[in-house]
Amino acid sequence: MTEAALQMGKRRHVLDLDDFVPEEFEEVFAQADAMAEVLARPIAQVPALRGVTVVNAFYEASTRTRISFEQAAKALSATVVNFTAQSSSVVKGESLVDTVRTLEALGADVVVLRHAMSGAPYLVARHFSGAVLNAGDGRHAHPTQGLLDIYTMRRHLGEIRGIRVVIVGDILHSRVARSNLWGLTKLGAQVVLCGPPTLVGPASYWEAVFPNVRVCYALEEAIAGADVVMALRLQKERQESGLLPTLREYIRLYCLTPERLALAAPHALVMHPGPMNEGVEISPEVATCAQSVIEEQVTNGVAIRMALLYMLAGRKAEA
Amino acid sequence: MRLWIRGGWVIDPSQGLNQAADLLVEDGRIAQIVPRGAEAPSFVAEQTLDASGCIVAPGFIDLHCHLREPGEEDKETIATGTRAAARGGFTTVCAMPNTIPPTDTAAAVRQLREMAAQRGVVRVLPVGTITKGRAGKELAELAELSEAGAVAFSDDGSPVVDGRIMRHALLYSTMLGRPILSHSEERDLSADSDMNEGPYCTVLGLRGNPAAAEVAAVAREIALAELTGGHMHICHVSTAGAVELIRRAKARGVPVTAEATPHHLTLTDAWVAGGRLASQLSLPESEPLIPVPPDLPPYHTATRVSPPLRTRCDLEALWEGLRDGTIDAIATDHAPHTWVDKECEFGYAAPGISGLETALAAVLELHRKGVVDLPVLLRALAWNPARILGLPYGTLQVGRPADVVIFDPEAEWVVDPAAFASKGKNTPLAGVRLHGLARWTLVEGRVVWGPPAAPGR
Numbered sequence: 001m002t003e004a005a006l007q008m009g010k011r012r013h014v015l016d017l018d019d020f021v022p023e024e025f026e027e028v029f030a031q032a033d034a035m036a037e038v039l040a041r042p043i044a045q046v047p048a049l050r051g052v053t054v055v056n057a058f059y060e061a062s063t064r065t066r067i068s069f070e071q072a073a074k075a076l077s078a079t080v081v082n083f084t085a086q087s088s089s090v091v092k093g094e095s096l097v098d099t100v101r102t103l104e105a106l107g108a109d110v111v112v113l114r115h116a117m118s119g120a121p122y123l124v125a126r127h128f129s130g131a132v133l134n135a136g137d138g139r140h141a142h143p144t145q146g147l148l149d150i151y152t153m154r155r156h157l158g159e160i161r162g163i164r165v166v167i168v169g170d171i172l173h174s175r176v177a178r179s180n181l182w183g184l185t186k187l188g189a190q191v192v193l194c195g196p197p198t199l200v201g202p203a204s205y206w207e208a209v210f211p212n213v214r215v216c217y218a219l220e221e222a223i224a225g226a227d228v229v230m231a232l233r234l235q236k237e238r239q240e241s242g243l244l245p246t247l248r249e250y251i252r253l254y255c256l257t258p259e260r261l262a263l264a265a266p267h268a269l270v271m272h273p274g275p276m277n278e279g280v281e282i283s284p285e286v287a288t289c290a291q292s293v294i295e296e297q298v299t300n301g302v303a304i305r306m307a308l309l310y311m312l313a314g315r316k317a318e319a
Numbered sequence: 320m321r322l323w324i325r326g327g328w329v330i331d332p333s334q335g336l337n338q339a340a341d342l343l344v345e346d347g348r349i350a351q352i353v354p355r356g357a358e359a360p361s362f363v364a365e366q367t368l369d370a371s372g373c374i375v376a377p378g379f380i381d382l383h384c385h386l387r388e389p390g391e392e393d394k395e396t397i398a399t400g401t402r403a404a405a406r407g408g409f410t411t412v413c414a415m416p417n418t419i420p421p422t423d424t425a426a427a428v429r430q431l432r433e434m435a436a437q438r439g440v441v442r443v444l445p446v447g448t449i450t451k452g453r454a455g456k457e458l459a460e461l462a463e464l465s466e467a468g469a470v471a472f473s474d475d476g477s478p479v480v481d482g483r484i485m486r487h488a489l490l491y492s493t494m495l496g497r498p499i500l501s502h503s504e505e506r507d508l509s510a511d512s513d514m515n516e517g518p519y520c521t522v523l524g525l526r527g528n529p530a531a532a533e534v535a536a537v538a539r540e541i542a543l544a545e546l547t548g549g550h551m552h553i554c555h556v557s558t559a560g561a562v563e564l565i566r567r568a569k570a571r572g573v574p575v576t577a578e579a580t581p582h583h584l585t586l587t588d589a590w591v592a593g594g595r596l597a598s599q600l601s602l603p604e605s606e607p608l609i610p611v612p613p614d615l616p617p618y619h620t621a622t623r624v625s626p627p628l629r630t631r632c633d634l635e636a637l638w639e640g641l642r643d644g645t646i647d648a649i650a651t652d653h654a655p656h657t658w659v660d661k662e663c664e665f666g667y668a669a670p671g672i673s674g675l676e677t678a679l680a681a682v683l684e685l686h687r688k689g690v691v692d693l694p695v696l697l698r699a700l701a702w703n704p705a706r707i708l709g710l711p712y713g714t715l716q717v718g719r720p721a722d723v724v725i726f727d728p729e730a731e732w733v734v735d736p737a738a739f740a741s742k743g744k745n746t747p748l749a750g751v752r753l754h755g756l757a758r759w760t761l762v763e764g765r766v767v768w769g770p771p772a773a774p775g776r
Contacts, residue, residue, distance in 0.1 A: 119524075120664045140524030205516075205517060207521075208518040
């Protein structure tokens with residue numbers, strides 16, 4: 001058994017990628033390969049997690065991630081309970097700790113948590129005896145998205161070490177960017193963060209934390225020779241809160257257009273975590289061009305989530 | 320009634336004392352200081368405290384303390400808060416007025432004093448609000464608050480946003496001779512923030528409070544003190560930029576004083592990241608004086624405090640400020656909260672640290688690590704706060720009230736919030752090994768903390 005297997009075997013939760021070791025990524029990806037094979041079968045379901053209860057606790061609106069987790073759990077024959085709550089009801093006095101205890105008492109084995117507040121999964125993990133899978137917390141982390149993004153890159157580019165990834169858009173508010181940063185830098189990729197300074201934040205903050213990360217405000221310069229170009233969703237409220245002069249100016253400077261994509265390496269992949277604002281951060285032609293792997297990201301997401309659910313909860317099912 | 324404090328090392332910055340000496344307390348006042356080796360005194364004392372191995376110093380005065388009563392007795396009461404103060408070596412605490420209702424009328428001040436007289440273990444001095452209801456719109460009746468016993472005015476917890484109101488408060492206070500205690504924060508810059516803005520904030524995905532939010536607000540307060548001649552006291556200074564502004568203001572004679580808290584003097588934003596991430600990143604720009612415990616979880620809400628824990632550069636500026644007198648006082652900003660207030664998402668957690676019972680040991684780290692001398696720390700804990708408020712305490716001068724702390728600077732202990740007298744168990748220092756414990760605390764010659772005095776000399 002490799003050290004990585006021991007690492008993953010010891011792991012109770014996946015809350016972020018900041019505590020992953022490089023071998024652990026390989027372990028998850030190998031498991032995801034097996035899950036992708038399951039998904040390709042005529043009957044895409046295995047009994048691996050029969051008797052395991054997975055609760056999708058979504059404190060923030062999400063369609064895509066929730067459906068992806070639900071599909072992953074069902075493909076493994078887990079019992080799936082979906083639970084949605086508005087963060088505002090939490091503020092009104094329905095505490096997260098109380099909810100977690102209730103879920104525990106109801107026999108939940110895995111809690112998949114989506115929450116608007118950064119760090120919330122750590123609180124849940126402290127009060128829950130089962131496994132916690134972070135499905136996105138505030139601006140902090142979205143580890144399954146980071147893993148599926150890197151998994152997708154690896155399938156097309158082979159090696160992650162040495163590749164150049166440009167992430168363009170609202171980096172400051174993006175948990176997807178942060179999880180990709182941890183994963184990619186741990187695996188030896190170079191990352192360029194690109195966007196207006198108000199949406200990237202001071203370069204010194206990023207460069208202090210991550211090796212191999214560079215901040216660049218000009219998309220044309222950032223994109224030159226890139227192996228992967230990842231556009232992030234731009235929330236319309238960023239303009240209202242004074243971070244941007246106009247959407248129009250943002251589009252002029254940062255929309256991923258065919259002309260800009262032409263500056264990247266010829267084999268460059270186009271990625272987007274969704275949901276897309278076509279015509280804002282990415283032009284419709286680029287979103288659907290031959291280099292785009294955006295739909296494949298969605299498919300790979302189910303395989304990655306199956307792999308993680310299996311690795312975290314599989315032991316219980318076997319017992 | 321005579322009490323002899325024997326065998327200790329007396330440090331009293333108010334009179335430059337730093338020597339082995341015995342202290343005679345008579346009828347609640349300092350009667351005599353007898354340097355060791357001097358001629359044996361002729362008096363006979365009814366009671367004795369054996370202070371061997373201990374420092375004997377003026378009882379600490381906390382300019383900034385939240386006792387929560389009335390209104391939030393689940394967080395703290397006058398009884399529990401003042402007991403915590405006594406255990407921490409404090410003999411006087413200033414009760415901040417952000418209670419429910421706030422201390423914004425003479426009646427509220429009188430009520431607080433009555434409650435303190437009945438249930439307080441140490442002396443409680445009320446701070447009145449600056450504005451009615453702490454709403455920042457109209458001045459409270461500052462003269463009447465002062466007559467009723469308010470020693471200073473503050474809307475602490477919130478800044479006075481309207482500069483015109485702050486100007487009038489300062490100007491009005493000049494006829495009362497009482498300071499304005501300013502919570503200096505430019506809210507447009509710090510709104511909805513969780514922690515200090517910087518690399519840790521960025522990687523944790525929390526909302527940043529930039530140092531500039533404090534620096535900009537302090538600049539306004541200094542300008543208004545200069546304009547009005549009113550005594551402006553800056554609460555819980557946390558940034559290097561504010562220290563520098565205060566230093567320059569003092570140099571040109573502006574009536575400004577300042578305090579810093581034990582947590583802002585010893586901890587940094589690395590504490591918010593928790594032990595694993597802090598050690599993984601080991602950012603030198605956020606290296607705290609007290610190392611982050613390896614098992615401290617990330618996003619621990621005990622580290623959520625306003626103003627937020629800052630950086631190494633801010634710590635060093637605060638130390639320099641203490642050494643050169645720019646930072647006059649060490650105040651706890653003791654902010655007790657319940658488990659429910661804190662055991663929630665970081666962004667929803669109430670800001671504040673329960674600090675009375677760890678303050679001494681935390682600031683002694685500055686002495687142990689050689690960055691600030693013990694007499695400087697003791698001056699900031701007692702004599703300077705007394706002078707800021709014009710109080711007859713904070714000194715061991717003969718004839719003054721015998722407010723005394725006797726502490727063992729080497730006593731090693733592990734912080735256990737469950738053992739706190741305070742109801743507020745919210746401290747990031749839980750489980751941390753510190754040095755320094757108050758063995759006895761005396762208010763006007765009465766032992767309010769520590770074993771009873773032994774009979775005879």
